[in-house]
Each structure stands twice: as structure tokens, then as C-alpha cells.
Amino acid sequence: MLIAGIDEAGYGPLLGPLVVSAAAFEFPGPLDITDVGGGKKLWGKLAPVVVSKPPVKSGKLIIADSKVVHRLSDGNKFLERAVLAIHRLNSQTAAPPENWNQLLVALGTATNMDQRSSSLPWQSNVALPAFGDAGSIAIAANMLQSVIRSGNTPPAGLWTRVMDVPEFNLLVTATDNKASVLTSITMMHARNLHDQFHESELLLFIDKQGGRDHYTRLLMNTFPDLPLKVLLESAQESRYLITTPSHKGKTLIIFREKAEQHCLATALASMICKYIRELYMTMFNQWWKEQILDIAPTAGYYTDAMRWLAQAEPEFPRLGIKREDVVRIK
Numbered sequence: 001m002l003i004a005g006i007d008e009a010g011y012g013p014l015l016g017p018l019v020v021s022a023a024a025f026e027f028p029g030p031l032d033i034t035d036v037g038g039g040k041k042l043w044g045k046l047a048p049v050v051v052s053k054p055p056v057k058s059g060k061l062i063i064a065d066s067k068v069v070h071r072l073s074d075g076n077k078f079l080e081r082a083v084l085a086i087h088r089l090n091s092q093t094a095a096p097p098e099n100w101n102q103l104l105v106a107l108g109t110a111t112n113m114d115q116r117s118s119s120l121p122w123q124s125n126v127a128l129p130a131f132g133d134a135g136s137i138a139i140a141a142n143m144l145q146s147v148i149r150s151g152n153t154p155p156a157g158l159w160t161r162v163m164d165v166p167e168f169n170l171l172v173t174a175t176d177n178k179a180s181v182l183t184s185i186t187m188m189h190a191r192n193l194h195d196q197f198h199e200s201e202l203l204l205f206i207d208k209q210g211g212r213d214h215y216t217r218l219l220m221n222t223f224p225d226l227p228l229k230v231l232l233e234s235a236q237e238s239r240y241l242i243t244t245p246s247h248k249g250k251t252l253i254i255f256r257e258k259a260e261q262h263c264l265a266t267a268l269a270s271m272i273c274k275y276i277r278e279l280y281m282t283m284f285n286q287w288w289k290e291q292i293l294d295i296a297p298t299a300g301y302y303t304d305a306m307r308w309l310a311q312a313e314p315e316f317p318r319l320g321i322k323r324e325d326v327v328r329i330k
Contacts, residue, residue: 005266009273015300039263066274122287
């Protein structure tokens with residue numbers, strides 16, 4: 001079977017991209033649709049080299065909610081080390097990504113960002129690793145490899161979708177609902193996971209979308225050609241089973257509050273999102289610092305973004321920058 005997760009970063013900020021990612025691992029044994037703790041099994045298998053919460057000792061990796069990891073001292077280094085080490089095992093035939101563009105291609109496609117977004121001047125193609133060192137990442141990958149081999153839990157794939165401000169604003173304008181933008185990307189990942197692994201058994205954890213309890217209509221729109229069975233809908237979690245016409249494979253989708261605490265793959269997806277967004281904001285802040293020498297960097301969240309805009313927006317005309325390419329409308 002496979003255990004997978006989907007999560008996001010950047011839904012709330014005023015500046016910078018929305019990032020939605022997915023991660024999947026192989027796992028020995030069959031899918032048990034009654035197993036309420038199935039998503040945590042990967043942490044058990046990887047326990048010799050992975051922790052799920054601080055402190056991080058003996059050179060181990062931390063794979064947890066990206067908010068928890070990012071708050072640690074050297075949080076970006078922890079994010080980068082885990083993401084790039086697992087990516088290295090997921091693509092052993094390919095060279096590690098050396099820069100931002102190569103990473104986006106490796107975690108998606110060459111069209112991971114729309115053309116207008118990718119031509120923004122702060123898309124400067126930062127070199128990788130950006131926060132740590134290649135040697136530490138290589139050591140982590142080697143540590144992981146031996147444990148993954150013995151536990152039969154290799155990564156089966158890592159994917160990301162980066163939606164920068166121009167595209168985000170375009171879609172929010174079209175739908176008048178930013179929640180639907182996040183949901184559409186999330187369901188795109190869910191459909192892609194099912195299609196790629198439809199002959200296998202797949203356990204997929206997704207954070208609750210807007211806190212809702214009912215996802216039948218959303219899943220019917222995402223999987224209109226496949227049988228859907230509602231197993232549970234509650235305030236804690238909602239479970240749905242999707243089967244293929246051949247009945248060779250099935251996908252159990254679980255929407256759960258704080259899903260990144262219940263599934264290692266969802267936690268890793270959360271970390272991929274945060275890492276991508278931190279790389280982006282690094283490029284963004286470096287470019288603006290070159291244009292306005294005394295401007296302080298921003299993470300893009302509302303209060304600090306307003307401080308940043310008060311200083312930067314008067315310079316937009318001089319720099320040929322359009323507000324709708326920098327600032328979200330919602």
C-alpha cells in the first residue's frame with residue numbers, strides 16, 4: 001500500500017505564493033479502512049532517524065508540522081535538510097536540484113508557475129542548498145536510505161504546486177472565493193495521486209478544508225467516474241473510500257483537523273510547502289533590498305506586510321511594478 005498526504009502553506013499571507021504539496025511513501029501490508037492510526041505508522045518505521053517533535057538529536061531529521069519546525073532555531077535549515085534528503089532518495093537517478101528552478105521542475109513540472117508569475121523580477125533562481133550545507137543533506141539521505149530499505153518504506157513521490165500572486169488574484173477574481181482556489185489545487189493533487197497509484201491501495205490524509213465535515217460533493221466532482229462510499233463524517237474526521245472499476249485498487253481519503261499530526265506524509269507535504277515559500281520570500285526580500293536599501297524583509301503576513309507596503313508601494317511606479325503582481329486581493 002501507499003501512505004500519502006497533502007497540505008498547504010501561504011493561504012493567509014498578503015504577500016507571496018500559495019503552495020500546495022503532496023508526498024507519498026510505500027508501506028508494507030494491506031490497507032485497513034478501520035485502522036484509525038494508519039497515518040502514524042511511517043513515524044514508527046523511520047524512528048531510528050526521524051523524530052516527530054523537538055528536540056532533534058544525534059543528527060536525526062524532524063518531520064512534523066512545518067509551523068513547529070520553522071519556529072525552531074535554524075528552522076529553515078531543518079526544513080531544507082528533510083525535504084532535500086527525502087527528495088534525493090525519491091529520485092536517485094537524478095542529480096540533486098542546484099537551484100530554485102530545478103527544484104520546481106523536480107517537484108512538479110516546468111509549468112509549476114504561470115508565465116506571468118515566473119517572469120517577476122524577484123524570481124532570481126536562488127542556489128541550493130540555501131539555508132544549510134550539501135554535506136549535511138547527503139549524510140541525512142544516507143541515514144534514511146538504510147532505514148527505508150530495511151522497513152520497505154521508500155518515498156513514492158513528492159509534488160508541489162506554486163501559485164504566485166498574479167495567478168492567485170486572477171483565480172480569486174474569477175471565483176470570488178479564495179477557499180475554492182485552495183480546494184481546487186488540493187483536489188488536483190488527490191486526483192493525481194489516485195490516478196498514479198490506482199492499481200494499489202492508497203491511504204491519503206488531507207487537512208480539513210475550511211473546517212467542514214462533509215466532502216461528498218467535492219469528491220464526486222473530483223472523481224466523477226469512480227464509485228465513492230462515505231464511511232464516516234464527523235467533527236473529528238471524515239472518511240471516504242474510492243474504488244477503481246477493476247476493483248484492483250482502492251483509495252481511502254481521510255480529511256482530519258491537523259492532519260499533519262496524524263500522518264508523516266502530510267507533515268512532509270507541509271514542510272515542502274513551507275520550504276518552497278521560504279525560498280521564495282528569500283528571493284523576494286533580496287530583490288527588494290537591492291531596490292530600496294533601508295527596507296526590512298517581510299514574511300508576507302498581514303501586519304508586517306502592511307508595514308512593508310507603506311515603504312515599498314510608493315516605489316512601485318519607479319520600478320514598473322503593478323500592485324496586483326505583489327499584493328493579494330484577498
